[in-house]
Amino acid sequence: MTQLTIDYASELVKIPDAREMIAEAHDICEAVPAVFEELSDDTIPVSVKHVVIDRIFPKGIRNFLKTLCDNNHFKLFEEIREEFNNQLKDPKELYSTAELVYVTPPTDEQLIQIRDFLGREFNNKEMKLEMKEDKSLKSGFIIRVGSKEYDWSEAGRIKQLEERLSKAVGASNSFSEDNIISILRTTIEEFELTAQDKEIGVASWVGDGIVSVDGIDHADYGEIVIFDCGVKGMVQDVRRDDIGVILFGRDTEIHEGSRVARTSKMAGVPVGEEFLGRVVDSLGAPLDGGPDIVTENYRPIEMPAPGIVDRKSVAVPMETGILSIDSMFPIGRGQRELIIGDRQTGKTSIAMDTILNQKGKDTICIYVAIGQKASTVAKLVGTLKAAGSMDYTIVVSASASDPAPLQYMAPYSGTAMAEYFMYQGKDVLIVYDDLSKHAVAYRAISLLLERSPGREAYPGDVFYLHSRLLERSARLSPEAGGGSITALPIIETQAGDVSAYIPTNVISITDGQIYLESHLFFSGQRPAVNVGLSVSRVGGAAQRKAMKKAAGSIRIDLAQYREMEVFTQFSSDLDDVTKKQLAHGRSLMELLKQPLGHPFSMAEQVIILVASTTYVFSEIPVEDIQSFRKSLLEHFHSEHGDIINELDSYLDLSDDLRHRIEDVTRDYKKEVYKTEETEPTEE
Ligand code: ATP
Ligand code: MG
Numbered sequence: 227m228t229q230l231t232i233d234y235a236s237e238l239v240k241i242p243d244a245r246e247m248i249a250e251a252h253d254i255c256e257a258v259p260a261v262f263e264e265l266s267d268d269t270i271p272v273s274v275k276h277v278v279i280d281r282i283f284p285k286g287i288r289n290f291l292k293t294l295c296d297n298n299h300f301k302l303f304e305e306i307r308e309e310f311n312n313q314l315k316d317p318k319e320l321y322s323t324a325e326l327v328y329v330t331p332p333t334d335e336q337l338i339q340i341r342d343f344l345g346r347e348f349n350n351k352e353m354k355l356e357m358k359e360d361k362s363l364k365s366g367f368i369i370r371v372g373s374k375e376y377d378w379s380e381a382g383r384i385k386q387l388e389e390r391l392s393k394a395v396g397a398s399n400s401f402s403e404d405n406i407i408s409i410l411r412t413t414i415e416e417f418e419l420t421a422q423d424k425e426i427g428v429a430s431w432v433g434d435g436i437v438s439v440d441g442i443d444h445a446d447y448g449e450i451v452i453f454d455c456g457v458k459g460m461v462q463d464v465r466r467d468d469i470g471v472i473l474f475g476r477d478t479e480i481h482e483g484s485r486v487a488r489t490s491k492m493a494g495v496p497v498g499e500e501f502l503g504r505v506v507d508s509l510g511a512p513l514d515g516g517p518d519i520v521t522e523n524y525r526p527i528e529m530p531a532p533g534i535v536d537r538k539s540v541a542v543p544m545e546t547g548i549l550s551i552d553s554m555f556p557i558g559r560g561q562r563e564l565i566i567g568d569r570q571t572g573k574t575s576i577a578m579d580t581i582l583n584q585k586g587k588d589t590i591c592i593y594v595a596i597g598q599k600a601s602t603v604a605k606l607v608g609t610l611k612a613a614g615s616m617d618y619t620i621v622v623s624a625s626a627s628d629p630a631p632l633q634y635m636a637p638y639s640g641t642a643m644a645e646y647f648m649y650q651g652k653d654v655l656i657v658y659d660d661l662s663k664h665a666v667a668y669r670a671i672s673l674l675l676e677r678s679p680g681r682e683a684y685p686g687d688v689f690y691l692h693s694r695l696l697e698r699s700a701r702l703s704p705e706a707g708g709g710s711i712t713a714l715p716i717i718e719t720q721a722g723d724v725s726a727y728i729p730t731n732v733i734s735i736t737d738g739q740i741y742l743e744s745h746l747f748f749s750g751q752r753p754a755v756n757v758g759l760s761v762s763r764v765g766g767a768a769q770r771k772a773m774k775k776a777a778g779s780i781r782i783d784l785a786q787y788r789e790m791e792v793f794t795q796f797s798s799d800l801d802d803v804t805k806k807q808l809a810h811g812r813s814l815m816e817l818l819k820q821p822l823g824h825p826f827s828m829a830e831q832v833i834i835l836v837a838s839t840t841y842v843f844s845e846i847p848v849e850d851i852q853s854f855r856k857s858l859l860e861h862f863h864s865e866h867g868d869i870i871n872e873l874d875s876y877l878d879l880s881d882d883l884r885h886r887i888e889d890v891t892r893d894y895k896k897e898v899y900k901t902e903e904t905e906p907t908e909e
């Protein structure tokens with residue numbers, strides 16, 4: 227070991243955080259030996275070496291490495307690193323100066339205590355103290371070493387006490403006055419000042435809800451950080467020299483130079499039964515004007531999806547109560563079924579009807595509104611309340627006026643709340659309304675974080691954005707908890723274009739889609755489900771036997787009808803068989819129409835489907851079909867309760883039962899249409 231190496235190593239020791247950076251430089255040289263060779267090569271111009279160093283090595287030691295190159299000593303790099311590691315037995319010794327902030331200068335006695343503390347914490351009693359006066363502390367000191375901060379100031383103490391008090395009050399569930407006072411008293415009595423050891427960074431750029439922060443080098447992706455003004459943010463981008471933070475609040479009080487502290491806590495939300503019936507924002511804070519939600523449970527918003535071993539195949543139906551969906555595109559618990567369509571085609575309505583239909587079925591519903599108008603969400607909550615469905619529902623809302631980070635977070639928060647119930651063995655239905663706006667919010671964040679834009683200006687990982695969200699929907703095996711999350715993501719298309727970037731992504735992630743079409747919607751076919759393009763890939767396994775048997779041919783009948791309708795549009799004389807098929811198809815389309823908020827039970831749906839196979843509906847005028855359907859169902863409820871009971875209890879459709887339904891239907895039709903005997907209508 228030459229004196230030269232030792233001198234270089236002791237220079238390195240003076241650089242803050244040199245240990246990590248040297249380790250990183252060593253890794254780079256080892257991974258790419260060409261870099262090391264080039265930098266050690268005397269024949270290569272120094273300016274070229276400087277460019278290489280600027281590109282790939284950590285900021286803090288670039289100057290040091292450049293000096294090595296200037297003096298042609300880069301070949302000694304490994305030796306210097308070894309010597310440096312020898313000199314640095316404890317990483318804490320790395321720091322040579324501390325900043326002492328005070329209101330009144332410390333007395334000699336206090337200085338001794340401070341030096342003792344530095345000796346204990348950093349093994350360096352002789353650390354140089356840089357004194358700085360700051361009246362805002364009121365009294366006491368703050369010591370800053372590197373990016374650590376130890377706060378003994380009065381302001382800091384008041385803040386600590388405040389945090390303790392709010393925690394203590396928050397933890398007690400009963401709010402009687404005496405109770406609160408006794409809690410306050412014990413907290414204050416037990417209060418002991420601990421030197422708060424925090425890692426502090428400084429904002430270097432602020433704008434549009436995004437902050438670049440220098441200094442908190444150890445922050446993790448997804449960690450919460452707190453700014454001086456109290457605004458919280460989440461680390462979303464970990465770069466070589468700084469980190470990108472997205473804010474959960476307004477950025478008006480944050481400016482260049484604002485201080486940021488790490489919390490070492492991953493972004494998460496409070497979860498629990500207490501949230502049922504409430505409207506909350508992405509952070510779990512109430513938006514409905516109700517009392518604060520107090521719960522002990524907290525879950526990170528990002529969690530790995532259950533593995534394959536923990537899952538069970540989809541086998542239990544999640545009934546929507548919508549005839550066209552339950553009969554042809556059945557959804558099972560644990561499935562992810564996409565609802566896709568242009569604006570104003572009834573996407574939200576399908577999700578809402580499904581939530582309404584879960585009443586009394588022991589399912590918890592979570593509706594996540596992303597980027598919608600607050601008034602739309604309020605209306606929706608009103609509908610849920612009126613139907614008594616809010617008792618089992620949580621609404622998570624990040625409206626269009628909320629900052630993009632909150633909109634980005636909302637579906638993950640909703641899923642965290644859903645997971646809490648799923649792992650307790652409960653069934654959950656979660657609606658993401660809608661993921662197109664979620665992707666747009668993420669695009670805004672990514673562009674501001676200067677990630678390179680890809681197709682349609684979305685960042686490259688936008689597929690992962692939705693796949694990691696939707697993979698968390700699952701049906702768990704009993705050992706893993708036994709619950710399920712069924713997801714109904716919603717995607718809005720532009721002019722029916724399902725081949726755009728985000729729609730294709732989400733279509734490929736989900737287990738099927740319900741495709742809604744504007745022209746069907748406007749022609750009065752509501753819900754406007756396109757039977758040809760919709761599909762449910764796993765739900766068939768979950769469909770009840772009775773439903774499966776009853777719905778047997780409906781898809782084929784409708785497909786035939788659609789084809790024939792086009793064919794026969796211009797021909798006037800049709801043979802009787804064709805006429806009959808057309809009338810049957812038309813009546814089926816009419817039967818699939820369903821008003822808002824009128825879910826059909828499984829038994830009712832089976833009765834409608836079986837009744838349709840008797841052609842009674844095609845024999846009556848089209849405009850009468852819906853009212854006839856209604857009165858027929860009432861007739862079954864009042865006169866033939868046994869059939870409904872049988873369907874409800876056996877969940878199967880025996881031939882005998884099918885014949886009984888057919889007979890009742892025919893008789894009832896004869897009774898209603900006594901005068902006008904079976905005249906097929908042509909309209
Ligand atoms: P947006 O793109 O604005 O989110 P959306 O696709 O979610 O719209 P909805 O808000 O569900 O559409 O419905 C649009 C309108 O259509 C609403 O006024 C709703 O009342 C009406 N509507 C939806 N479904 C039906 C239905 N089955 N019967 C009658 N009206 C319906
Ligand atoms: Mg909608």
